[in-house]
Amino acid sequence: METSFSEIINGQAIARNQIPHLSFDDFRQGALKVVESGGKVVQFFGYTDGNTDKLMAVLRTDKLLAAGCDAPEAYLSLTSQCEPFHLFEREIAEQFGIRPKDHPWLKMVRYHPNYCGKKDVFGNDYTKDIPGNYDYYSVEGEEVHEVAVGPVHAGVIEPGHFRFNCIGERVFHLEIQLGYQHRGIEPLLLTADVKRLPVIGDSIAGDTTVGHGVSMAQAIEALTGTSPDASARIIRTIGLELERIANHIGDLGALSGDVAFLPPANYFGRIRGDFLNMTLLICGNRLGKGFVRPGGVRFSIDRDISRILMERINELEPQIKHVLDLLLLTPSVLARFEGCGAVSNNDAEKLGLVGPAGRACGISYDARRCFPTEHYGDIDIPENAKPTGDVYARTKIRAEEVMQSIGIIKSLLSRPIETQCVDFEKFGLASDLAPSSFVVTVNEAWRGEISHCLITDANGRIMRYKIKGPSFHNWNGLAMSLRDTGISDFPLNNKSFNLSYCGFDL
Amino acid sequence: MIKSIIFWLLAMLLAPFFSAVILKIKAFFGGKKGPPLLINYYTLIKLFKKGSVYSTSTTFIFKMGPMVSLCSAVTVLLFLPIAGHAPVVSFDGDVIFILYLMGLGRFFTIAAAMDTASPFEGMGAAREAYFPIICEATMFMILVLFYKLTGELSLATYFSGSQPAGLWHVAGAPLLFVSMAFFIILLTENSRVPVDDPATHLELTMIHEVMVLDHSGPDLALIELGSFIKLFFFSTFVARLICPFDMGNSVFNTAMFGAALLLVYVAAGITESVMARYRMDRVPRFVLTSFALAFFATVITLEFVK
Numbered sequence: 001m002e003t004s005f006s007e008i009i010n011g012q013a014i015a016r017n018q019i020p021h022l023s024f025d026d027f028r029q030g031a032l033k034v035v036e037s038g039g040k041v042v043q044f045f046g047y048t049d050g051n052t053d054k055l056m057a058v059l060r061t062d063k064l065l066a067a068g069c070d071a072p073e074a075y076l077s078l079t080s081q082c083e084p085f086h087l088f089e090r091e092i093a094e095q096f097g098i099r100p101k102d103h104p105w106l107k108m109v110r111y112h113p114n115y116c117g118k119k120d121v122f123g124n125d126y127t128k129d130i131p132g133n134y135d136y137y138s139v140e141g142e143e144v145h146e147v148a149v150g151p152v153h154a155g156v157i158e159p160g161h162f163r164f165n166c167i168g169e170r171v172f173h174l175e176i177q178l179g180y181q182h183r184g185i186e187p188l189l190l191t192a193d194v195k196r197l198p199v200i201g202d203s204i205a206g207d208t209t210v211g212h213g214v215s216m217a218q219a220i221e222a223l224t225g226t227s228p229d230a231s232a233r234i235i236r237t238i239g240l241e242l243e244r245i246a247n248h249i250g251d252l253g254a255l256s257g258d259v260a261f262l263p264p265a266n267y268f269g270r271i272r273g274d275f276l277n278m279t280l281l282i283c284g285n286r287l288g289k290g291f292v293r294p295g296g297v298r299f300s301i302d303r304d305i306s307r308i309l310m311e312r313i314n315e316l317e318p319q320i321k322h323v324l325d326l327l328l329l330t331p332s333v334l335a336r337f338e339g340c341g342a343v344s345n346n347d348a349e350k351l352g353l354v355g356p357a358g359r360a361c362g363i364s365y366d367a368r369r370c371f372p373t374e375h376y377g378d379i380d381i382p383e384n385a386k387p388t389g390d391v392y393a394r395t396k397i398r399a400e401e402v403m404q405s406i407g408i409i410k411s412l413l414s415r416p417i418e419t420q421c422v423d424f425e426k427f428g429l430a431s432d433l434a435p436s437s438f439v440v441t442v443n444e445a446w447r448g449e450i451s452h453c454l455i456t457d458a459n460g461r462i463m464r465y466k467i468k469g470p471s472f473h474n475w476n477g478l479a480m481s482l483r484d485t486g487i488s489d490f491p492l493n494n495k496s497f498n499l500s501y502c503g504f505d506l
Numbered sequence: 507m508i509k510s511i512i513f514w515l516l517a518m519l520l521a522p523f524f525s526a527v528i529l530k531i532k533a534f535f536g537g538k539k540g541p542p543l544l545i546n547y548y549t550l551i552k553l554f555k556k557g558s559v560y561s562t563s564t565t566f567i568f569k570m571g572p573m574v575s576l577c578s579a580v581t582v583l584l585f586l587p588i589a590g591h592a593p594v595v596s597f598d599g600d601v602i603f604i605l606y607l608m609g610l611g612r613f614f615t616i617a618a619a620m621d622t623a624s625p626f627e628g629m630g631a632a633r634e635a636y637f638p639i640i641c642e643a644t645m646f647m648i649l650v651l652f653y654k655l656t657g658e659l660s661l662a663t664y665f666s667g668s669q670p671a672g673l674w675h676v677a678g679a680p681l682l683f684v685s686m687a688f689f690i691i692l693l694t695e696n697s698r699v700p701v702d703d704p705a706t707h708l709e710l711t712m713i714h715e716v717m718v719l720d721h722s723g724p725d726l727a728l729i730e731l732g733s734f735i736k737l738f739f740f741s742t743f744v745a746r747l748i749c750p751f752d753m754g755n756s757v758f759n760t761a762m763f764g765a766a767l768l769l770v771y772v773a774a775g776i777t778e779s780v781m782a783r784y785r786m787d788r789v790p791r792f793v794l795t796s797f798a799l800a801f802f803a804t805v806i807t808l809e810f811v812k
Contacts, residue, residue, distance in 0.1 A: 147626070148625065149626075169629075258706075258711075259782035260699045260700070260705065260782055262532055263535050267536075270537075330781070332784070336782050336783075486785065486786050488710055488711045491708040491711055
């Protein structure tokens, strides 16, 4: 396909002047052309270069494409022609005060003043507490009612506001308003001491510590020209897969608990702990904080640890199979899962769903296979997509991925692993970041595609650090899944997506 | 009479213990140790020690709700023949009185829930009002059957002494259906799985629990106690139906009744452990099954038992 965008490679730094800098019209046409013919948006964000605001887009087809342009004051929104840009344009409007005209639902994303002191696009006064005086989808008529849930919830979970438009028990639409966890990570990364970067990276989303840690490490490695040795890459892969298994198992248990089927919920609750403890064994804490650092890993897997891990996995594997059978062969559970909260393939494509949620809707994209990093290039990741898009499909995908990941870890553990650990005491960057460069990393964390994007200025300082987690795409998938579903099925659907609040709010 | 009053008091005292049996069974199936059998007493004591918090948007109705629902449960228990003994109070037609007394309790729980003006509680109230309607149809169908068999409308005639055994003798097959129908009503009326999930914290899926979300402290204790007693009431029905024998000895009878009661609670616990709850819009079908069973039993009886 002819395009004005140029191809870039996942995790490889290139000089900024090699990325086409187009006029806005060419940029718009080019981006629309790629996405309308089936491409997806990986990153689309604004940044300030000196005194000018610029836009940058990274799209993916079977390869990654990038281009930039100068940001206009206001422009005809891309969303009005092509849905996948929806949330990205709202984010740009919020962060840089650039108004997309004819945007179908121009509403703030996280509720904060923009980065460059411009007039607020949404007309909000941020000195006041969050007043909730912004628009919501509204419905009118007899027997129609709205149910507002959150931001404070009954369980110990993160804050988010859910507004259901209902007729009786049936949901017309669900609108999800997040932003309560906004910590300002992106601007923080520009001002923080360079030593702190990986620590902040680990804390973007607690349940995806390794995923974000690896994405950040790859970006910094690309810009400093370092590269971890083969064993470090294997260890990172094991870390990613352990994180995937622990979270998927936890989700499977929670799904079972949500339909009041307690035995698998209890067993999976325990098994999840067992997998978290494997991460604990390797790096000293269950969430993998401080596991990955630019240049490699801080903890190796020696022969003893490798043997213990293998023993534990061999013991757990039949148990997992057994509990999965218990869950997925119980008729009353299937009656709840099957056909519940289906998202059509067409909707999923337009929303750009990623990860297990996308694969459950027939989108087989898996960054591990399509843009392999670390050790994934040598691993055969099977295509795994279900056509139905319902809770059952999302459950089944998780169940299958758990078994695949166990296979991956077992095969990796049987290799000799010997790496030079990155020293924490002396941690710092071996060399400065390459000036005027650009790098984007794409990784498949357990929830789906994570992408970090780094742009440096002429002095090698970070000019823009953009983070995009899978939840950025998938929250709207949850909203779609609730359409025409009973409101009492919301918790089940919510759990089947299990999206991140802090990974979205940044 | 004294004996009846003692049994009445004992029933109220022991109801929380039996409810804990269900928790134990569920814990066993989940591979856990589970809470102690006296957990419900601890909970009640804890709640009674606390203060209550009232929202400024509520009225006296909200404070009345727990009181009325407990009182109705306690009063209903007065009419119940426990372990074959005559009930404390009884008159012809008391069955209908009892049904509507329970209805009164439910009405005030619903009114208290609506009083908070919370959308969740409104939804819960709508569900709580809907499902018992079907239960009521089943109950009346069973009443028709019992009236046909005994010619009277009082619980004492149905369940005291060796009466249940007599009923089985006259119409065994229909009574099998009735026992099953009663068990379904028990699960529905007491918000157990597969109709409701008493353990969930997810407001949107709750039926009964969501209506009492705003109650706290002693108020919540009253509600909890009321629901233990209600469960005991229904379990007694089923226990007497499945174990209708009269051994002629009060001690034997009481022991046997206790065992049958335990069996009912264990059955409820097992039901909760081996299946997921139904989707909300499938629940009416499940409850209607009880009506179908009762209806069938009644038709058979009307036709064949002369």
